[in-house]
Amino acid sequence: MKLIFNYNQSNTKHTPQEKDVDLPDDLKRKDLPLNDVNEVQIIRHYTRLSRKNYGIDTNFYPLGSCTMKYNPRINEDIARLPGFSNLHPFMPASHAQGALEVIWELEEILKEITGMDAFSLQPAAGSQSELLGVMIAKKYFTEKNENRPKIIIPDSAHGTNPATAAMCKFQTVTIPTDERGNMDINEFKKAIGKDVAVVMITNPNTLGLYEENLSEIKDIAKENGALMYCDGANMNALLGISKPADQGFDMIHLNLHKTFSTPHGGGGPGGGSLGVKSFLEDYLPVPRIKKENEKFIFESNNKKSVGKLHSFYGNFGIIVRALAYIKSWGTDIQMISQIAVLNANYLFCLLKDDFDVPYDRRCAHEFVISAKNLGDKSAVNIAKRITDYGFHAPTIYFPLIVKEALMIEPTETESKNTLDEYAKVLKTIIKEIHDEPELVKNAPHTTPGRLDEVKAARQLNLRWVPSES
């Protein structure tokens, strides 16, 4: 295993040489334990590492719940235009009108797509958007003098939902899922009351199913004075088809990097956003961006705001990419969701006779099947074996309520041919499980082999340490 720290070469000299600084001894660093590595070696080292990595550019990457669609390269060029990438965040608004317009324009478009009345693009990611939403709910009810310590969350929800509720000292009330894959309406009715602040729902939910009782849930939540929050992680199913505000939600967060196709970058940077109905607008973070007399301005003097959430104005580079992506689609945007739903249902139909199907309904943009009939640990074994065939695994063991879950989200950018091939590989693996079980249990047979996660957690090695020679 060659790490970048194992080289010691001559320096490439990217910047001029300088003499030492004159700082008092008690403040000055004595030793910097780093080496010099020449650029020739750097480029080989990281090119070699890139080849040990699998991306959408490599092949199909149907990681459920992550919306791994093709990332248009023009958006990378656009984000790197000097007027965007070389713009300092302390540039006065008068000289950053283009940047303010980008943010304002994307907010307007997201309002149109979701039906919400106002948006903030400050959150850096989906989970920070959720945090903002829950903080807003907390402040809203505190100001109304209502004691509502609970947040209702279905058991199929992403882990961030309860984690966020807990951060803000709310108590999570978990509602089980019924046999059709919906939040159990009877259990919901038992749990709802004047002590509930928020009903937090992902729609379509993490099983890839449209919440069939949403209208009734919304009515009951409103009767009880609770806010309806939509985790919009699955907005890729709804673009141009249905607006979450019309479904009865008061708040929604969108993950810009998922729905609007900014590269996931190995796990970020992403981009968050939070849309709200007008009665919650004043709680959004400052500064807000407003348009006045054809000029864009920052507005910071909002007393009701929960405050500031980001070092500056949000992940601007991601906002630029999302705007470019939406502008490229324009009025055709519903095609994205229609084909995403078609692809998911098509692949589901190709696979549903081979796997256990926990909820046999038409799915939205993703679906969950179970490998429980193929034996213990079969989901992880299948995931590892898929790698041998040059494909990426689906999300496994999520949602937690489905045993040996495989969660597959093809997205709209995959061709029929790719889906056919993926289904064929999965069927082959099932045959292997029956005929040659060891072959699957010991997968992958590529390099590296199956990595020992238990050892990693027990014998922590989280950094390289220079040897004492």
Place this chain on the structure above:
Amino acid sequence: MNFIPHTEEDISKMLTVVGCSTLDALVSEFKPRLSELKLDEPKNEMDLLSYMTKLSEKNSTMKYFAGGGSYDHYIPSIIGHLVLRGEFLTSYTPYQPEASQGVLQVLYEFQTFICMLTGMDVSNASLYDGASALAEAALLSSAHTKRKGVFVEEGLNPNYFKVLQTYCDGTELYITNSIDENTACVISQTPDFNGNIKNPRGLIEKAHQHKALFINCISDATSLVILKTPGEFGADIVVGEGQSFGIPKSFGGPYLGYIAVKEFLTKKLPGRIVGMTTDDKGNEGFVLTLQAREQFIRRERATSNITTNQTLLALTATIYLASLGKSGLQNVARASYHRAHTLQEKLKKVGFELVNTNPFYNEFLVKTPKPTEKIIADLMECNILGGIDVGDNKLLISCTEKNSLQDIDSYISTVST
């Protein structure tokens, strides 16, 4: 534009398999259906580039003498080339380690770089930005000490203070003026917002006397190269903004938060952590580890709600640190220091009052002889962003290796007329 590869024939074949007559019928249960969507006509690539370029040209890019949490350091060319490799760019959180060894090794190297720069034991694989990293550190302290008071020493970046306040309000912590048995953490920034470098030893002792954790928030990350490490001073947690390490200013984001701790806090860290392990043949490899802390497993008992981090920017920083290497980083830090000191001396000669009471690195505060607004406006006429107006006729000025002596002379000649 269109990124859907399907032909009409594909769609009709697929609809047959699904048992649905039209694409519209396929989504019939999604209710209520919207009636219309007011968006522009679709744009082809050429028109899109032209539209977005026009927007970008409504912004002014200048010679920067402004910092305040975003620093204009030189970005080596190699970074852009490597970061755009599709295997890095288009991958996701390495849940399947066998398909993600590249990104996992990069993050392990990133964690090592952060530990070596800060003098700390353990780093995670990044957080959103400097401000939220600080807020997460306060939450970590509260979870560790079971206390709710957050003490902030004077001189914290006001933007960071605001974000910290927001997190405290939402999570039922409070900012306190005293260090006592209710204090979870003591926060101090180095160099502070005005540029002062203070020896934190006394404050650390006081924090530890009261069993509070000491959080050192670092301003320009390149300062770590020449300043005594927070680890050596005795900090428990170090957080900061990694934007200085090769990340474009990009109007404030996306940036790179980092957090590093002493070993006893490892299991309380938020976010992703990469560890080295072996595969079934005994070869070394990397995985995401200590996942039992995380939201997707622990749900409401997680150490934080964080899901994504900033991997591509951690990659950027790693390549930056590797490319510059020891001597390159020292040159960057020394140049930033010398340029700032040169400018400060010259400003003094033309009537600016020096405000800093301590040694400074590359950022300093002056009182302007004319209204600060006027100074900034004059400099902008010469395509220079001269600093940050912090009120009270004070200007916060920052330099990097990119500010040439010639630029410094134009700065001086503009403000002295």
